[in-house]
Amino acid sequence: xxxxxxxxxxxxxxxxxxxxxxxxxxxxxxxxxxxxxxxxxxxxxxxxxxxxxxxxxxxxxxx
Amino acid sequence: xxxxxxxxxxxxxxxxxxxxxxxxxxxxxxxxxxxxxxxxxxxxxxxxxxxxxxxxxxxxxxxxxxxxxxxxxxxxxxxxxxxxxxxxxxxxxxxxxxxxxxxxxxxxxxxxxxxxxxxxxxxxxxxxxxxxxxxxxx
Numbered sequence: 072x073x074x075x076x077x078x079x080x081x082x083x084x085x086x087x088x089x090x091x092x093x094x095x096x097x098x099x100x101x102x103x104x105x106x107x108x109x110x111x112x113x114x115x116x117x118x119x120x121x122x123x124x125x126x127x128x129x130x131x132x133x134x
Numbered sequence: 135x136x137x138x139x140x141x142x143x144x145x146x147x148x149x150x151x152x153x154x155x156x157x158x159x160x161x162x163x164x165x166x167x168x169x170x171x172x173x174x175x176x177x178x179x180x181x182x183x184x185x186x187x188x189x190x191x192x193x194x195x196x197x198x199x200x201x202x203x204x205x206x207x208x209x210x211x212x213x214x215x216x217x218x219x220x221x222x223x224x225x226x227x228x229x230x231x232x233x234x235x236x237x238x239x240x241x242x243x244x245x246x247x248x249x250x251x252x253x254x255x256x257x258x259x260x261x262x263x264x265x266x267x268x269x270x271x272x
Contacts, residue, residue, distance in 0.1 A: 075270040077248065079239050083261035084224075085143040085231025094136035102270065103137055105246055108238055110141040118136050 077106055086113075143231040145209040147238060151185065151201060154233035160187045173197040173214050181212050194220045236264045243268050 073093040081087045089106050091099045145151050148164070155162045163169065163186040170180040172189060174196035183200020192199060197214030199222060204210050211227055243250060248268040256263045 076251065077268045077270070079235075079266045079268075081143070081232050081235045081239075081264045081266075082228075082258075083232055083263075084228040085235065087141050087143060087235050089137075089139045089141060091137040099136045102248075103139070105242060105248075106239065107139070107141060108235075108242060109146050110144050110235075112139050112141050114140040116138045118138060 075102075077102060079106060143235045145201065145231065145234055146207055147234075148185065148209075150234050150237040150241065151209060151230070153237050154230055155185070155187060157233055158229070161191050162187060168202070171198040171200045171212060174216055183212050185209070192217075192222065195222060196220065232262075232264060236266070239266055247271055 075091075075093040078090040078092070079087055080090075087110065089103065091102060094102070152162050152164065165184055165186065168182040168184055169186060171183055171186060173181070181200065181202075183198075183202045185201040187199045189195045189198050195214070196216045199217065200212040201209040202212050213222060217223075240250070240253075243266075248270060251267040251269055252265070253267075254265045256265055
């Protein structure tokens with residue numbers, strides 16, 4: 072299983088990027104909110120693993 | 135892989151804002167009820183702020199710089215327009231936000247148990263970037 076990591080990069084304009092790796096499905100939402108810390112989200116992208124995990128979950132529930 | 139976002143730092147927590155300003159070398163006055171700012175033109179209407187850096191601590195500045203708590207909870211910068219061009223414009227505010235976000239993130243991670251893996255300052259063409267990497271305890 073891939074290790075879960077969170078990378079926060081903050082530039083001199085006060086813009087931060089938040090990159091969550093190794094999470095599946097909705098497991099990253101709480102971690103995301105912890106690290107967002109009330110900041111204003113300008114761009115948000117879910118990565119392919121999120122959707123893969125969602126499909127896996129749906130397939131399991133249909134069985 | 136799961137999620138990526140770009141966020142604008144919002145100054146909300148007084149503690150980390152004061153720490154950020156102190157790291158920049160300023161003496162910071164804290165006024166929970168607010169206190170007036172001195173400006174270049176004495177006849178200007180006095181502005182009030184909750185955190186104040188007096189102009190004697192701001193090299194080349196015409197007036198004091200303050201941070202005022204807004205109804206939504208965030209701090210807004212209050213300063214003399216003349217100081218926008220004296221080194222206290224958007225770039226200065228961005229540096230305050232960068233230090234604030236760094237301190238807030240490290241404190242939150244410590245409190246919530248996200249172990250710090252690495253803490254780097256990277257030189258880029260756009261200036262210094264702070265890069266923090268954390269793990270998740272299982």
